[in-house]
Amino acid sequence: MSEKPLVSVCMITYNHEKYIAEAIEGVLMQEVDFEVELVIADDASTDRTSEVIQSYIDTHPRGSWIKYTRHLANKGMMGNFIWALE
Secondary structure (H helix, E strand, O other): OOOOOEEEEEEEEEEOOOOOOOHHHHHOOOOOOOEEEEEEEOOOOOOOHHHHHHHHHHHHOOHHHEEEEEOOOOOOOOOOHHHHHH
């Protein structure tokens, strides 16, 4: 018996309060017959990005897909991306 694949979607963010909801919705709206995880790495945003993400985790029916980390110190775009991939 074959196992269903796990698809990981990697999303990095920094001060994307105005845009992060649309990006998250684009992933959570997918109709699939396999497991999905949305890895979000927040590079120490100073706006409300974290609150928007946490709201999806807490209230969206597929909020459990989201694996969220908010860094306390800014890693820079490439550092954050490499961290998220690992």
